[in-house]
Amino acid sequence: MKSKTIYLIRHGETDYNKQGIVQGSGIDSELNENGHSQAAAFYKRYANTPFDKVYTSALQRTHQSVANFIKDGIPHKILPGLNEISWGKTEGKKPNPVEDSFYWDVIKKWKSGETHLAMEGGESPEDVIRRQKIAFEHIINQDHEDLILVAMHGRAIRILLTLLTEIPVSEMDNFKHSNLCLYKLEYSYLTKRFKILEHNLTDHLALISA
Structure with missing residues (x-):
């Protein structure tokens, strides 16, 4: 195996997304009707893609x-290391500039390089990276999963x-995303590096009304 191709998607829309409410790893919300339609459209486009694992x-x-x-029988594995960032006490809230100034201040400081900072009761981006490293080392080390x-999740993907x-985690906001978007990645076992082949693809969502 010389390389591994990864289709990386953000989950479909939830009511929390629609209302601008922070979810994070502590809110186990379900997809709303539009989110299920997005999932169905993605499946319609990529149903014949021969995935080895989900x-x-x-x-x-x-x-x-x-x-x-998963219903088609593709093996599925849950890795908690892929969970969304924990937003701590902000989860379940719709932040506003007055009452939640700490939230906005931390996000601003992340952009300036202070990625060790966490929301109150939550995780920092550097905390998330530590668990993501473990999760992706597992993924990369699996044979016969080309x-x-x-x-x-959105922030976790960034x-x-x-x-x-x-690249520095402070640059995470350069990676745009939307619900049920797709990033295509390739990992080379020769160079031991990842390459992004496609960014934030959403053309499959046109199939929602098809």
Whole structure:
């Protein structure tokens, strides 16, 4: 095996996403009607892709986003290391500039390089990277899994992409994402490096109304 191809998706929409409420790893929300439609559209486009394995976080919104692939019999493994960042006391809230100034201040400091900082009661981006390293080392070390599908979360994907492309985690916001978007990645066993082949693809969502 010279390389591994990874289809990395963000989960479909939940009501928390729709309302701008922070979820994080502590909110195990379900997909809403639109989220299920997004998942169905992604499946319609990629149903014939010969995935060897499906990996998800431990949260049900990722499981629901790839449920049709799992029903097809593709092996599925849950890796909690792929969970969304913990937003601590902000989870379940819709942050506003007045009452949640600490939240916005931490996000601003992340961009300036203070990625060791965490939300109150939550995780820092550097905390997330530590567990993502373990999860992706597992994924990379699996033989006979040349093409895999990984379902994760928005902020976690941004953090992961900095890890995999070896850039500072403070640059995570350069990676755009939307619900049920797709990043295509390739890992070379020769160079031991990742390459992003496609960024934030959403063309499959046009199939929702098809």
